[in-house]
Amino acid sequence: MDFFVAQALNGLIIGLLYALIAIGLSLIFSVLKLVNFAHGECCMMGAFVSYYFSTLFGINPLIAVFLSMVVVFLLGVAMQYFFLRPLYTGAVERKDEYAILITFGLGIFFQNLAMSLFGPWTKKSQDFLSGVTSIGFLTVDNNRLVVSFVAIAIVLALLLIINKTFVGKALRAVSQDRDAAAIVGINSHRINMLAFGVGVALAGGAGALIGPIFLISPMMGILPGIKSFVIIVLGGMGSIKGAIIGSLLLGEIESLGSIYLLDPTRGLAYKNAFGVLLLAIVLLVKPTGLFGERHVRME
Amino acid sequence: MKKNVIGAGIAILIGVAVPLVFRSYWLHVAIIALYYALLASSWTMLAGFSGQFSFATMALGGIGAYTSALLVINVQLPMWLALICGALAATVVGLLIGVLVLRMRGPYLALFTIAFSELVRITLNAEYQLTRGDMGLTVPHLYTTVSKTPYYYTMLGLLVGSLLVMWTVLRSRYGLFFRAIREQEEAAAVMGVNVVRYKIMAFVISSFFAGLAGSFFAHYIGTLTPNSMMEIPRMGLLIAMSVIGGIESLAGAVAGAVLVEFLQEYLRALEMWRFVIFGLALVLILRFSQNGLIYPIYQRFAARRVEPRTVADAEA
Numbered sequence: 231m232d233f234f235v236a237q238a239l240n241g242l243i244i245g246l247l248y249a250l251i252a253i254g255l256s257l258i259f260s261v262l263k264l265v266n267f268a269h270g271e272c273c274m275m276g277a278f279v280s281y282y283f284s285t286l287f288g289i290n291p292l293i294a295v296f297l298s299m300v301v302v303f304l305l306g307v308a309m310q311y312f313f314l315r316p317l318y319t320g321a322v323e324r325k326d327e328y329a330i331l332i333t334f335g336l337g338i339f340f341q342n343l344a345m346s347l348f349g350p351w352t353k354k355s356q357d358f359l360s361g362v363t364s365i366g367f368l369t370v371d372n373n374r375l376v377v378s379f380v381a382i383a384i385v386l387a388l389l390l391i392i393n394k395t396f397v398g399k400a401l402r403a404v405s406q407d408r409d410a411a412a413i414v415g416i417n418s419h420r421i422n423m424l425a426f427g428v429g430v431a432l433a434g435g436a437g438a439l440i441g442p443i444f445l446i447s448p449m450m451g452i453l454p455g456i457k458s459f460v461i462i463v464l465g466g467m468g469s470i471k472g473a474i475i476g477s478l479l480l481g482e483i484e485s486l487g488s489i490y491l492l493d494p495t496r497g498l499a500y501k502n503a504f505g506v507l508l509l510a511i512v513l514l515v516k517p518t519g520l521f522g523e524r525h526v527r528m529e
Numbered sequence: 530m531k532k533n534v535i536g537a538g539i540a541i542l543i544g545v546a547v548p549l550v551f552r553s554y555w556l557h558v559a560i561i562a563l564y565y566a567l568l569a570s571s572w573t574m575l576a577g578f579s580g581q582f583s584f585a586t587m588a589l590g591g592i593g594a595y596t597s598a599l600l601v602i603n604v605q606l607p608m609w610l611a612l613i614c615g616a617l618a619a620t621v622v623g624l625l626i627g628v629l630v631l632r633m634r635g636p637y638l639a640l641f642t643i644a645f646s647e648l649v650r651i652t653l654n655a656e657y658q659l660t661r662g663d664m665g666l667t668v669p670h671l672y673t674t675v676s677k678t679p680y681y682y683t684m685l686g687l688l689v690g691s692l693l694v695m696w697t698v699l700r701s702r703y704g705l706f707f708r709a710i711r712e713q714e715e716a717a718a719v720m721g722v723n724v725v726r727y728k729i730m731a732f733v734i735s736s737f738f739a740g741l742a743g744s745f746f747a748h749y750i751g752t753l754t755p756n757s758m759m760e761i762p763r764m765g766l767l768i769a770m771s772v773i774g775g776i777e778s779l780a781g782a783v784a785g786a787v788l789v790e791f792l793q794e795y796l797r798a799l800e801m802w803r804f805v806i807f808g809l810a811l812v813l814i815l816r817f818s819q820n821g822l823i824y825p826i827y828q829r830f831a832a833r834r835v836e837p838r839t840v841a842d843a844e845a
Binding site for chain 1: 816
């Protein structure tokens with residue numbers, strides 16, 4: 231029983247990190263109507279930026295997380311401006327195809343760039359808070375506690391912005407109907423830029439938070455990226471509520487599944503494969519996901 | 530049409546002459562280049578002509594490679610039979626993926642295949658008792674000679690034969706269906722094309738050739754590891770080859786693969802930076818010249834007198 235609770239808690243913490251990444255992807259999908267195949271790489275960039283902020287400049291690692299979010303936000307804005315903007319000005323034919331290839335290509339570019347700049351070796355980021363905390367029979371690494379609270383705070387702040395502020399209303403308006411939003415005076419290019427920047431910044435923040443728990447490397451973004459694809463299909467493309475619930479679900483399935491479904495040694499090896507099987511089941515049974523509407527295309 | 534045949538003839542002649550000029554190491558590079566050319570043209574047939582984007586080409590090649598290798602090692606199947614089994618295994622997997630995912634429109638194929646590639650890699654690494662994982666599986670060679678020339682001609686033959694089949698399919702009415710689906714699925718459906726069936730068909734054919742390339746590669750290279758064969762960056766390199774060559778042309782895919790493979794050997798001194806250059810080239814070409822680099826040059830010089838083109842007559 232103790233073991234079960236400990237694993238469930240672990241799954242919850244991982245799920246919260248997945249939520250940060252997947253909400254970002256979902257936000258981008260709901261506004262820009264495209265899947266960002268470079269999402270995992272934005273997560274990796276966030277991890278490295280915060281690693282270098284804290285090791286080279288001696289900045290507190292927790293502050294470095296937010297600084298890296300700002301850097302990745304700017305990177306996202308630049309990506310959107312140079313490579314995705316043509317999708318919305320009518321300069322590109324076959325938009326869906328272009329969107330898939332260009333984001334995937336940017337992801338590959340970032341991977342190779344990170345390989346060249348930072349080297350292929352894994353690195354360990356500085357601890358947020360060393361030591362462990364014991365609550366009853368549970369013992370939790372302090373890093374993981376800090377990460378959970380920061381992740382929850384970021385998600386709540388984001389939900390507040392989307393649901394309560396004018397900018398949030400503009401985001402929702404563009405996601406519902408780009409033309410109608412333009413008629414009432416919303417600059418949809420600016421909203422695109424904002425949504426893409428915030429979306430990848432969330433992934434970057436998650437990467438920076440992962441740093442002290444797991445190791446960081448140029449290839450670290452691939453699996454979180456794929457998991458966020460699984461989650462947004464599971465939760466329903468473009469649904470933020472779906473992304474949150476899907477993330478927590480996937481975190482628990484991985485954590486509990488790896489010890490209860492298979493023998494432990496195999497279970498650990500296959501932990502990262504559960505998501506793909508889950509994706510296959512969702513596509514087979516209910517392709518629109520838990521909270522999804524019919525897939526919306528770019529006009 | 531006539532010009533295409535002449536062009537293909539010249540290309541084949543150059544291909545046949547290569548072993549006379551290149552020795553050992555560069556001949557090895559040439560074989561790998563032809564291997565990528567087959568993978569890239571199978572991807573181009575799917576993506577460029579049918580508009581379906583898959584990131585599983587390398588993984589399907591890997592399935593072909595491991596199936597063929599394991600059959601030879603564990604069941605002592607004759608080599609040529611194992612090669613065919615490898616290609617068929619990739620075809621069956623392709624069919625299953627197609628039936629599962631291609632019922633939907635939108636980015637689902639891309640989403641699923643990228644996840645599937647990782648699933649295959651994880652599984653091959655995890656089942657190390659069978660596959661020896663990252664330690665590398667030692668695979669019997671196709672020929673007993675140390676010379677690379679027989680391998681080169683085998684690969685060239687495979688490539689030319691495969692291209693001929695793909696070209697025939699794309700020139701047939703099925704090719705027309707593929708292009709109709711690419712341009713607009715709704716319109717194709719209205720005109721009576723069974724959209725789902727032909728999307729699956731394109732994916733299955735493409736999977737077969739990926740598996741064929743993979744299983745030949747296994748018996749040429751002699752050592753297989755899941756990571757070197759099907760990591761996501763390798764898929765990126767493959768797409769860069771197709772895109773640089775021109776995404777809507779099989780000849781472009783072959784030219785792109787040969788160019789990129791030779792460049793990446795030639796630029797070895799740059800270490801990882803050469804892949805940064807290819808990555809940058811990929812996004813810039815996508816952004817500014819969607820027909821690639823090589824195909825527009827070809828069009829400019831070789832096909833200067835453009836015949837009145839119809840969709841049915843578009844060059845394959």
